[in-house]
Amino acid sequence: MFYRVFVAEPIDAWWQRRQRTRDRAVPYAVGTYRAEWERYPVLIRQYHPDLNSGITLTQIPPAAEVFLVWQCDVGHVFVATPDEQRNRPGGQRRRSVWCPVCAQLANPPRIKPTAPTPPPPRAPRSSRPAREGPAGRLPGDAFWSAAAPKPASAAEADLRQRLALRFEFELDCNAVVVARPFFDRLEVWPDVVIPELRVAIEYDTVGRHGLEHVGPREESDRRKDRALRAVHWEVLRIRCGKLQPIGPYDLTASGVTGRLMDRLSTALGEIRGELIVSAYCRR
Ligand SMILES: [Zn+2]
Incomplete structure:
Protein backbone atom coordinates (compact mmCIF):
# COMPACT_ATOMS: atom_id res chain seq x y z
CA MET A 1 0.00 0.00 0.00
CA ASN A 107 -19.56 25.20 22.59
CA PRO A 108 -17.45 24.18 25.58
CA PRO A 109 -16.95 20.43 25.90
CA ARG A 110 -19.27 18.89 28.45
CA ILE A 111 -17.26 17.95 31.47
CA LYS A 112 -18.88 16.89 34.72
CA PRO A 113 -18.23 19.88 36.95
CA THR A 114 -16.30 19.13 40.10
CA ALA A 115 -16.36 22.69 41.34
CA PRO A 116 -18.08 25.81 40.10
CA THR A 117 -15.94 27.21 37.32
CA PRO A 118 -15.97 30.87 36.41
CA PRO A 119 -17.07 31.70 32.88
CA PRO A 120 -14.21 31.97 30.40
CA PRO A 121 -12.87 35.50 30.18
CA ARG A 122 -14.02 37.35 27.11
CA ALA A 123 -11.14 38.11 24.84
CA PRO A 124 -10.72 41.83 24.22
CA ARG A 125 -11.55 42.99 20.74
CA SER A 126 -8.33 43.99 19.12
CA SER A 127 -10.04 46.68 17.05
CA ARG A 128 -12.06 48.06 19.93
CA PRO A 129 -9.99 48.50 23.04
CA ALA A 130 -11.54 49.18 26.43
CA ARG A 131 -12.99 52.63 26.73
CA GLU A 132 -10.27 54.39 28.62
CA GLY A 133 -7.79 57.12 27.91
CA PRO A 134 -4.81 56.67 25.63
CA ALA A 135 -2.65 55.32 28.47
CA GLY A 136 -0.92 52.12 27.43
CA ARG A 137 -1.96 52.49 23.81
CA LEU A 138 0.40 52.49 20.91
CA PRO A 139 0.60 55.02 18.10
CA GLY A 140 -1.97 54.06 15.48
CA ASP A 141 -4.42 52.49 17.96
CA ALA A 142 -8.03 53.57 17.60
CA PHE A 143 -10.08 54.08 20.73
CA TRP A 144 -13.02 55.93 22.21
CA SER A 145 -11.90 59.20 23.78
CA ALA A 146 -14.03 61.16 26.23
CA ALA A 147 -12.07 64.27 25.25
CA ALA A 148 -13.21 64.21 21.62
CA PRO A 149 -15.96 66.64 20.63
CA LYS A 150 -19.39 65.16 20.04
CA PRO A 151 -20.38 64.71 16.38
CA ALA A 152 -21.27 68.19 15.25
CA SER A 153 -23.55 67.95 12.26
CA ALA A 154 -26.54 65.96 11.04
CA ALA A 155 -24.60 65.25 7.85
CA GLU A 156 -21.86 63.56 9.84
CA ALA A 157 -24.40 61.37 11.63
CA ASP A 158 -26.00 60.55 8.27
CA LEU A 159 -22.60 59.61 6.84
CA ARG A 160 -21.86 57.31 9.79
CA GLN A 161 -25.27 55.65 9.52
CA ARG A 162 -24.92 55.04 5.80
CA LEU A 163 -21.47 53.54 6.36
CA ALA A 164 -22.90 51.24 9.03
CA LEU A 165 -25.62 50.12 6.60
CA ARG A 166 -23.08 49.24 3.93
CA PHE A 167 -20.18 47.86 5.93
CA GLU A 168 -19.53 45.75 9.00
CA PHE A 169 -17.13 48.29 10.46
CA GLU A 170 -16.75 49.03 14.16
CA LEU A 171 -17.61 52.72 14.06
CA ASP A 172 -17.63 53.46 17.79
CA CYS A 173 -14.06 54.75 18.06
CA ASN A 174 -13.56 58.50 17.79
CA ALA A 175 -9.82 58.92 18.30
CA VAL A 176 -6.47 57.63 17.05
CA VAL A 177 -3.22 57.67 19.02
CA VAL A 178 -0.52 59.67 17.23
CA ALA A 179 3.22 59.58 17.75
CA ARG A 180 3.76 63.31 18.40
CA PRO A 181 1.55 65.81 20.18
CA PHE A 182 -1.14 67.46 18.11
CA PHE A 183 -2.43 70.52 20.01
CA ASP A 184 -0.74 69.14 23.14
CA ARG A 185 -2.42 65.76 22.90
CA LEU A 186 -1.20 62.39 21.68
CA GLU A 187 -4.52 61.79 19.96
CA VAL A 188 -6.50 63.16 17.04
CA TRP A 189 -10.26 63.07 16.59
CA PRO A 190 -11.36 62.35 13.04
CA ASP A 191 -15.07 62.57 12.26
CA VAL A 192 -15.23 58.88 11.36
CA VAL A 193 -12.68 56.27 12.45
CA ILE A 194 -12.54 52.91 10.64
CA PRO A 195 -10.09 50.76 12.64
CA GLU A 196 -10.43 47.76 10.30
CA LEU A 197 -9.01 49.75 7.39
CA ARG A 198 -6.98 52.27 9.37
CA VAL A 199 -8.82 54.97 7.47
CA ALA A 200 -10.10 58.23 8.93
CA ILE A 201 -12.87 60.15 7.20
CA GLU A 202 -13.36 63.88 7.68
CA TYR A 203 -16.47 65.72 6.64
CA ASP A 204 -15.44 69.29 5.90
CA THR A 205 -17.70 72.27 5.35
CA VAL A 206 -16.84 75.95 5.68
CA GLY A 207 -19.40 76.21 8.47
CA ARG A 208 -22.00 78.82 9.21
CA HIS A 209 -19.52 81.67 9.12
CA GLY A 210 -17.48 80.39 6.20
CA LEU A 211 -14.37 80.16 8.35
CA GLU A 212 -13.91 76.45 8.98
CA HIS A 213 -11.15 74.54 7.17
CA VAL A 214 -9.84 77.67 5.43
CA GLY A 215 -6.72 79.78 6.02
CA PRO A 216 -4.76 78.72 9.11
CA ARG A 217 -7.41 76.05 9.81
CA GLU A 218 -6.43 74.33 6.59
CA GLU A 219 -2.82 74.17 7.80
CA SER A 220 -3.93 72.42 11.00
CA ASP A 221 -6.02 69.99 8.91
CA ARG A 222 -2.91 69.17 6.93
CA ARG A 223 -0.89 68.69 10.13
CA LYS A 224 -3.57 66.36 11.46
CA ASP A 225 -3.48 64.32 8.23
CA ARG A 226 0.31 64.07 8.43
CA ALA A 227 0.07 62.91 12.05
CA LEU A 228 -2.33 60.14 11.00
CA ARG A 229 -0.26 59.08 8.00
CA ALA A 230 2.83 58.94 10.23
CA VAL A 231 1.11 56.14 12.19
CA HIS A 232 0.09 54.34 8.99
CA TRP A 233 -3.45 55.61 8.73
CA GLU A 234 -4.91 57.12 5.58
CA VAL A 235 -7.21 60.12 5.56
CA LEU A 236 -10.08 60.76 3.19
CA ARG A 237 -11.74 64.15 3.36
CA ILE A 238 -15.18 64.85 2.01
CA ARG A 239 -14.88 68.46 0.94
CA CYS A 240 -18.14 70.34 0.69
CA GLY A 241 -19.01 73.61 -0.99
CA LYS A 242 -16.05 75.49 -2.33
CA LEU A 243 -13.45 73.48 -0.37
CA GLN A 244 -10.88 71.93 -2.69
CA PRO A 245 -9.25 68.52 -2.08
CA ILE A 246 -6.07 68.63 0.01
CA GLY A 247 -5.25 64.90 0.02
CA PRO A 248 -4.92 62.19 -2.65
CA TYR A 249 -8.24 60.50 -1.84
CA ASP A 250 -10.38 63.54 -1.02
CA LEU A 251 -13.83 63.79 -2.58
CA THR A 252 -15.68 66.98 -3.36
CA ALA A 253 -19.39 66.81 -2.61
CA SER A 254 -22.47 68.89 -2.03
CA GLY A 255 -23.74 66.65 0.79
CA VAL A 256 -24.21 63.06 1.88
CA THR A 257 -25.94 61.18 -0.94
CA GLY A 258 -26.07 57.65 -2.29
CA ARG A 259 -23.79 58.72 -5.09
CA LEU A 260 -21.25 60.03 -2.58
CA MET A 261 -21.39 56.70 -0.71
CA ASP A 262 -20.60 54.87 -3.98
CA ARG A 263 -17.62 57.13 -4.59
CA LEU A 264 -16.53 56.69 -0.99
CA SER A 265 -16.65 52.88 -1.31
CA THR A 266 -14.55 53.09 -4.47
CA ALA A 267 -12.04 55.36 -2.75
CA LEU A 268 -11.76 52.99 0.24
CA GLY A 269 -10.99 50.23 -2.27
CA GLU A 270 -8.27 52.37 -3.82
CA ILE A 271 -6.75 52.93 -0.39
CA ARG A 272 -6.84 49.41 1.07
CA GLY A 273 -7.71 47.16 -1.86
CA GLU A 274 -11.14 46.39 -3.22
CA LEU A 275 -10.94 42.78 -2.02
CA ILE A 276 -10.42 43.85 1.59
CA VAL A 277 -13.15 46.47 1.50
CA SER A 278 -15.66 44.11 -0.12
CA ALA A 279 -14.97 41.62 2.66
CA TYR A 280 -16.68 44.06 5.04
CA CYS A 281 -19.70 44.65 2.79
CA ARG A 282 -23.00 43.62 4.27
CA ARG A 283 -24.77 41.22 1.99
ZN1 LIG B 1 -11.92 33.88 17.81
Missing part, protein backbone atom coordinates in the same frame (compact mmCIF):
# COMPACT_ATOMS: atom_id res chain seq x y z
CA PHE A 2 1.17 3.44 -0.83
CA TYR A 3 0.10 6.45 1.03
CA ARG A 4 0.69 9.83 -0.40
CA VAL A 5 1.24 12.01 2.59
CA PHE A 6 0.91 15.75 2.30
CA VAL A 7 2.66 17.62 5.01
CA ALA A 8 1.82 21.25 5.45
CA GLU A 9 4.74 23.62 5.73
CA PRO A 10 5.27 26.98 7.38
CA ILE A 11 4.71 29.78 4.90
CA ASP A 12 8.39 30.71 4.45
CA ALA A 13 9.40 27.14 3.66
CA TRP A 14 6.40 26.71 1.36
CA TRP A 15 7.10 29.96 -0.50
CA GLN A 16 10.79 29.11 -0.94
CA ARG A 17 9.95 25.67 -2.27
CA ARG A 18 7.50 27.19 -4.76
CA GLN A 19 10.18 29.70 -5.80
CA ARG A 20 12.44 26.79 -6.65
CA THR A 21 9.88 24.58 -8.37
CA ARG A 22 8.41 27.43 -10.40
CA ASP A 23 11.83 29.04 -10.86
CA ARG A 24 10.72 32.57 -10.19
CA ALA A 25 11.07 35.03 -7.35
CA VAL A 26 7.31 35.51 -7.10
CA PRO A 27 5.77 32.10 -7.76
CA TYR A 28 2.22 33.45 -7.72
CA ALA A 29 1.46 37.06 -8.57
CA VAL A 30 -0.80 39.10 -6.33
CA GLY A 31 -4.39 38.51 -7.43
CA THR A 32 -3.84 35.05 -8.95
CA TYR A 33 -6.33 33.31 -6.65
CA ARG A 34 -8.58 36.26 -6.05
CA ALA A 35 -11.69 34.62 -7.49
CA GLU A 36 -11.21 31.50 -5.35
CA TRP A 37 -10.90 33.49 -2.13
CA GLU A 38 -13.59 36.04 -2.85
CA ARG A 39 -16.22 33.51 -1.86
CA TYR A 40 -14.89 33.57 1.71
CA PRO A 41 -15.15 37.15 2.97
CA VAL A 42 -14.63 36.06 6.57
CA LEU A 43 -11.31 34.46 5.64
CA ILE A 44 -10.22 37.58 3.77
CA ARG A 45 -10.85 39.47 6.98
CA GLN A 46 -9.01 36.92 9.10
CA TYR A 47 -5.95 36.93 6.89
CA HIS A 48 -3.29 39.58 7.32
CA PRO A 49 -0.16 39.62 5.13
CA ASP A 50 1.91 41.01 8.00
CA LEU A 51 1.26 37.79 9.94
CA ASN A 52 2.30 35.73 6.89
CA SER A 53 5.64 37.08 5.69
CA GLY A 54 3.96 39.78 3.60
CA ILE A 55 2.39 37.28 1.21
CA THR A 56 -1.20 38.15 0.29
CA LEU A 57 -4.06 35.68 0.35
CA THR A 58 -4.58 35.99 -3.42
CA GLN A 59 -1.07 34.54 -3.88
CA ILE A 60 -1.96 31.31 -2.13
CA PRO A 61 -3.63 28.46 -4.03
CA PRO A 62 -6.65 27.34 -1.99
CA ALA A 63 -5.33 23.76 -2.08
CA ALA A 64 -1.82 24.66 -0.88
CA GLU A 65 -0.57 22.61 2.06
CA VAL A 66 0.73 25.56 3.99
CA PHE A 67 0.23 26.72 7.55
CA LEU A 68 -1.16 30.23 7.54
CA VAL A 69 -1.63 32.51 10.52
CA TRP A 70 -5.16 33.90 10.90
CA GLN A 71 -6.75 36.34 13.30
CA CYS A 72 -10.47 36.25 14.01
CA ASP A 73 -12.66 39.34 14.43
CA VAL A 74 -12.32 39.02 18.21
CA GLY A 75 -8.53 38.92 18.01
CA HIS A 76 -7.63 35.24 18.49
CA VAL A 77 -4.56 34.29 16.49
CA PHE A 78 -4.34 30.71 15.25
CA VAL A 79 -2.69 28.56 12.61
CA ALA A 80 -4.56 26.59 9.95
CA THR A 81 -4.16 25.46 6.35
CA PRO A 82 -6.35 26.98 3.61
CA ASP A 83 -8.27 23.72 3.41
CA GLU A 84 -8.98 23.61 7.14
CA GLN A 85 -10.23 27.17 7.04
CA ARG A 86 -12.45 26.75 4.02
CA ASN A 87 -14.04 23.64 5.45
CA ARG A 88 -14.63 25.16 8.84
CA PRO A 89 -18.10 26.66 8.50
CA GLY A 90 -19.91 23.50 7.44
CA GLY A 91 -22.76 25.55 6.05
CA GLN A 92 -23.23 27.62 9.17
CA ARG A 93 -23.24 31.37 9.21
CA ARG A 94 -22.43 31.96 12.84
CA ARG A 95 -19.18 33.86 13.15
CA SER A 96 -17.76 31.68 15.91
CA VAL A 97 -17.39 28.69 13.58
CA TRP A 98 -14.65 30.48 11.67
CA CYS A 99 -12.28 30.51 14.63
CA PRO A 100 -11.30 27.46 16.69
CA VAL A 101 -11.04 29.52 19.90
CA CYS A 102 -14.43 31.19 19.42
CA ALA A 103 -15.98 27.85 18.51
CA GLN A 104 -14.62 26.35 21.71
CA LEU A 105 -15.97 29.25 23.78
CA ALA A 106 -19.38 28.96 22.10
